[in-house]
Amino acid sequence: MCKPKHHLWALLASAAFLTGACSDDDDTVTPPTSQNIVQVAAANPDFSSLVAAVTKAELVTTLSGPGPFTVFAPTNAAFAALLTQLGTTLDGLTKEQLTPILTYHVLSGQVGSQQVVGLKGAATVNGADIRIRTQAGQVFLTAGNGNDIRVTTTDIQASNGIIHVIDKVMLPPKDIPGVATDTPSLSTLVAALTKANLVGALKAPGPFTVFAPTNEAFAALLASNPAWTTLDDIPAATLDEVLKYHVVPMTKAYSETVVTLTKVSTLAGKDVTIDASAGVKLNGTTNVTLVDVLASNGVVHVIDKVLLPPAAPAPQPQPQTIVDVAVSKPELSSLVAAVQKAELVTTLSGAGPFTVFAPTNEAFTALLAALNTSLDALTKEALTPILTYHVVSGAVKAAQVVGLKGATTVNGADIRIRVDGDKVFLTAGNGADIQVTMTDIEASNGVIHVINKVMVPPKTIPEVATANPNFSSLVAALERANLVTALQAPGPFTVFAPTNEAFAALLASNPAWTTLNDIPLETLVAVLQYHVVPGTKAYSETVVTLPKVSTLLTGKDVTIDASAGVKLNGTTTVTATDVLASNGVIHVIDKVLLPPN
Known part of the structure; x- marks a missing residue:
């Protein structure tokens, strides 16, 4: 929940990503097109395996819809390598097997290369995360099957989104016990979880953050007590508490979050301290040796010692709920x-x-x-x-x-x-x-x-706007454009909301416009869509890290400058931030944003 600020990193990484992209012979930025993502892919012979997979998974209609979507598209060579590894063919894979793999390559919203390099990771429509890193001018993705997936071509435009080409098919991560089972250096941890009957608990949706001791760490633990030769020698209650002390419940804390924390509360009810002044140390002496191992229900960080809970205090009265x-x-x-x-x-x-x-x-x-x-x-x-x-x-x-x-x-x-x-x-x-x-x-x-006050849950974006007298013109515009229902959907959405004064200034700018009814409907719809960022709930601490955002008006971005306050497209000032809604967040602005062209 703590979000690190990496604005400078994002600027440096953007330059690196663009330089790396231009170094590829086949890397181009395509102009806008009337073809949707499926049509663009079908027109490229190197995506024939991807198109065949999408067709077999019955996802053509979805990926031909309004979106917008961002697709990380594996090449034919990437599919061939995966099928060889699996010892099968595309025909041998079922719709049920293909769907989670393909949806793991899709993000909601249009995320161009300049935005990609500003991210540490992203949630796919599959529900599982990918991670993003820049190295030597290239951008790599980490998925459930490794961290060497290279982005080879960027910003292939489609009418309903954007495509970035990758050199390997990404497989969704397994749950935490599955990830540990597939990692030889964590076999003792798996045995301990099995003995303590905690495997089922860590297969739950979570999310969980797990600090995972290596086999060597468990060997050192056994060597520390002359009475312990194997895990079976550790008292069951002790093993249960020790293992729970490695699990942070109800949070998925990636490395950029971990380094901002001083401690975390564990499933054992006791805290683990964090010191990130030189590397990352837990409880003063335990090193985090590998970070951000993806799991479907959380994240795993590997550590070099078994964490031992602090000694229990003197007996206290029966705890109260x-x-x-x-x-x-x-x-x-x-x-x-x-x-x-x-x-x-x-x-x-x-x-x-x-x-x-x-x-x-x-x-x-x-x-x-x-x-x-x-x-x-x-x-x-x-x-x-x-x-x-x-x-x-x-x-x-x-x-x-x-x-x-x-x-x-x-x-x-x-x-x-x-x-x-x-x-x-x-x-x-x-x-x-x-x-x-x-x-x-x-x-x-x-x-x-x-x-000192009862908190009332926020309503949907249209309801929040309706309840605010300063947004009466915005509400009237949304009603005329028939966009109220769209903004009552689950979203999430980020909305830049012009005030009544902003709409009055818009009407005054055109002698032919006296009321909203004088604005051509097509123009009004486009203008309103240009104020909505779909598929994301970007609070102020996120907005100030972004150079631009993609809007519901396909292909039209809003630029952001946070060097002195927050300005959109150079001249529009954000006057109030983080107005809560059940399906997103609203930021108030003092001018109506006009789409380019």
């Missing part, structure tokens, strides 16, 4: 009543861990007064999305909270976090003035932070 702790605090009685009515007691008394931002009784009183209702009048269906919007997976203590820009709740919607002096405020769907008044109330299954 989050619900028990809340019940013991009179100022949280309204929260407890709401949790009971929503039938969430069992969930919040479960293993977790959870982080709960707990509104006080006064906070509930204020919300109920604003809604002109009572707690008794609210149904389970009305309470559940509100209460789950106050819960984050994992035990996130105050020291970690202040290092975050935001977090995703178990409701699925985001909250944002900001630090103002010694105070911490949360932004939710109902405002940015929600103060954290008490922190780190510990429970056996997580931690509670008290807040």
Whole structure:
């Protein structure tokens, strides 16, 4: 959840990527075309295997749709190498086998080469990630089957996206136990997980971050105790706790995130410290020797020692769950009543861990007064999305909270976090003035932070705009262009939203335009699409790292300059950022963006 800033790296890497691309004899940047991705591929003899695979997987219609998509396209030679390795033919592969492989080569949105080199990785429409690195002027991708996949040609344009050519077919990663099983140097870890009956837990969706000790690390652990010769000699409870101490639940922390953290909370309920001042060391002495090993349900970092949990403290009274702790605090009685009515007691008394931002009784009183209702009048269906919007997976203590820009709740919607002096405020769907008044109330299954206002989940982008008087012209324009429904879809979307004053200035710029109805419909649709970045939820900390973004108006980018504030296309100022929506994020701008040409 912590996002490193790599603006300078992105600029340097962009130059390297473009230089490397131009060094290839067959590397060209194609002009815009009316052909879609499938048609462009079909017209290139070197993609005949890819086209045959897409046809067999019945993905032609999907990849001929509006998109936009980014496709990393393997050559015929790449397919031939894969089929030889698998000892099969394209005809021998089923639709069910081909579909996850092919969708692992597709990104949502149009991501040109200049954007690719600014990324550390990307999530494919398959759901699994790829990683991206620049080396000696070339760009390489890491997939489930290796890190030597080279991008050989970039920016082949299509009407519904863009194609980059690669020299190897990418295979989606397996789950964490599958990745470990396929790695000979982790065979002892696999044996330990099997003995502790933890394989099934690490096959769950997660995500998990796993620090994986090598066989040599386990050998050193056994040698450290004269009573231990094999894993069978380690007491079951000890082995279980040690293995859980290597697992960070509910987070997929790649290396660029790990180096920004001082510690992480593990499945064992104890923290591992991180020092990235010289390499990466865990708990002071354990080295991270290999990072970012992809898995379908998380990421693995290899380490050279087995991490040992700190010694257990003196026996304490029976630990209380989050619900028990809340019940013991009179100022949280309204929260407890709401949790009971929503039938969430069992969930919040479960293993977790959870982080709960707990509104006080006064906070509930204020919300109920604003809604002109009572707690008794609210149904389970009305309470559940509100209460789950106050819960984050994992035990996130105050020291970690202040290092975050935001977090995703178990409701699925985001909250944002900001630090103002010694105070911490949360932004939710109902405002940015929600103060954290008490922190780190510990429970056996997580931690509670008290807040002074009930957080209400954000609505969809059109609903957020409708509720804001400054966007009445934008709402009217979306309705006339018949784009409201499109922006109610799951997305995610990033929307640059012009104010009423911005639309007034647009109308004043053309003597023929008095109202929105005077703007030709085709023009209005194109202009509005030019304000929408599909397939991504780019908060301000991400926006300032990008030189440009691709919009819903195919082939038309918006440039970004964050050298002094944030300006789009050179003259349009972003005046407010990170307005939350359930299906994306809104940034307010002071001018209507006009597409080139």
